[in-house]
Amino acid sequence: MQTVSVNLGPRSYSIQIIAHETLGWLTFLKSALGHTRKLFFVSDTHTTTLMQKLRDLSLGAYECNHAIIPAGESSKSMAQFSFLLDELAEFGADRQTGVVAVGGGVIGDLAGFAAAAYNRGLPFIQVPTTLLAMVDSSVGGKVGINHPKGKNLIGAFHQPKAVWIDIGSLVTLPEREYLSGLAEVVKYGVIQDPQFFEFLEQNTAKILKRDAAILRQIVARCCRLKADVVEKDEREETGLRMILNYGHTFAHAFETVSGYGHWLHGEAVAAGMVYASRLAEKKDLIPASITERQIKLLSEFRLPVKAESGWKIPDLIEVMKRDKKAQAGRLRFILPVKLGEVRALDDVTEQQVAEVLAP
Numbered sequence: 142m143q144t145v146s147v148n149l150g151p152r153s154y155s156i157q158i159i160a161h162e163t164l165g166w167l168t169f170l171k172s173a174l175g176h177t178r179k180l181f182f183v184s185d186t187h188t189t190t191l192m193q194k195l196r197d198l199s200l201g202a203y204e205c206n207h208a209i210i211p212a213g214e215s216s217k218s219m220a221q222f223s224f225l226l227d228e229l230a231e232f233g234a235d236r237q238t239g240v241v242a243v244g245g246g247v248i249g250d251l252a253g254f255a256a257a258a259y260n261r262g263l264p265f266i267q268v269p270t271t272l273l274a275m276v277d278s279s280v281g282g283k284v285g286i287n288h289p290k291g292k293n294l295i296g297a298f299h300q301p302k303a304v305w306i307d308i309g310s311l312v313t314l315p316e317r318e319y320l321s322g323l324a325e326v327v328k329y330g331v332i333q334d335p336q337f338f339e340f341l342e343q344n345t346a347k348i349l350k351r352d353a354a355i356l357r358q359i360v361a362r363c364c365r366l367k368a369d370v371v372e373k374d375e376r377e378e379t380g381l382r383m384i385l386n387y388g389h390t391f392a393h394a395f396e397t398v399s400g401y402g403h404w405l406h407g408e409a410v411a412a413g414m415v416y417a418s419r420l421a422e423k424k425d426l427i428p429a430s431i432t433e434r435q436i437k438l439l440s441e442f443r444l445p446v447k448a449e450s451g452w453k454i455p456d457l458i459e460v461m462k463r464d465k466k467a468q469a470g471r472l473r474f475i476l477p478v479k480l481g482e483v484r485a486l487d488d489v490t491e492q493q494v495a496e497v498l499a500p
């Protein structure tokens with residue numbers, strides 16, 4: 142078992158990373174939840190089996206109930222949020238009741254938001270089952286749902302009491318979802334850790350085979366790197382947390398212009414990082430070789446490294462100007478200054494963006 146500690150004073154918690162074991166589950170729950178007697182599990186229709194396994198293991202020690210949500214981003218909705226609150230009330234949940242989210246980022250964000258809101262906050266346990274959720278969404282305490290006017294527009298900060306990551310659950314994850322999660326993994330190397338980037342370069346074959354030992358190391362390193370950022374900027378106030386948005390200004394534009402779901406988020410981030418890196422070259426921050434290494438690694442992970450030809454550059458730029466990272470319509474980008482270090486720049490011109498996007 143590997144443990145990553147997230148140090149946030151009274152909201153500190155630990156992330157347990159295991160592979161194909163369930164032995165420590167009850168001990169894990171007890172140490173995370175103390176006197177809790179009731180557990181409310183939430184899964185989606187693709188993670189029900191994983192959820193039921195953990196629920197069955199818990200039955201001897203806890204009164205358990207569960208809700209199953211339709212799989213997909215559209216479940217991060219007011220309707221599903223409201224459904225979970227109804228189910229919690231029906232279950233007679235009180236402030237001691239633990240909410241356990243078993244699923245990808247959608248279930249973590251939705252169940253976490255219900256846990257944050259019900260009774261002014263219930264103890265929350267994350268059991269991420271996608272690579273993206275393991276390395277990104279389950280760490281950091283952001284929970285929420287979408288509004289027709291914007292993604293993640295309604296939400297809260299609600300740190301989990303603990304996170305349980307079983308690498309074994311990745312076995313059933315569809316290939317495209319898995320590869321998409323690898324884009325965020327590559328991101329951590331570029332923004333924070335050049336040795337980790339090299340480690341990825343040297344282990345692509347094992348990574349593509351989902352080798353459990355390698356994945357355990359990778360997930361642990363990514364959780365540590367994200368925790369380092371979150372510990373210094375828990376509520377996104379100092380600006381440090383922004384470095385996690387490397388590649389995301391372009392990604393957001395690709396996702397919006399092509400319609401959400403055309404590309405998976407990680408696919409958009411992969412191409413987005415390449416364009417951000419090209420911008421850094423244009424501003425003489427880095428040599429072209431740093432972009433080339435990212436292109437090579439992302440391509441080995443079968444991720445897109447350029448925008449689709451039909452997307453119009455003015456449309457993409459228009460979205461970027463509306464991005465929440467833009468300040469008063471001024472474009473803001475997180476750009477590498479070397480491998481393992483990025484900086485926020487807001488003196489990038491539309492002309493420069495158009496130039497890197499030009500085919």
Ligand SMILES: NC(=O)c1ccc[n+]([C@@H]2O[C@H](COP(=O)([O-])OP(=O)(O)OC[C@H]3O[C@@H](n4cnc5c(N)ncnc54)[C@H](O)[C@@H]3O)[C@@H](O)[C@H]2O)c1
Binds near residue numbers: 185212213248314
């Ligand atoms: N809170 C945060 O800090 C944060 C950070 C990044 C992303 N997010 C959010 O995360 C969401 C995306 O997360 P995601 O990529 O995990 O998507 P997801 O939860 O939709 O999961 C992707 C697909 O994989 C399926 N799935 C999950 N685990 C599986 C398994 N082990 N085996 C087989 N199928 C499985 C799901 O049912 C779904 O169909 C977005 O809503 C995004 O906004 C949140």
Ligand SMILES: [Zn+2]
Binds near residue numbers: 325389406410
């Ligand atoms: Zn992302």
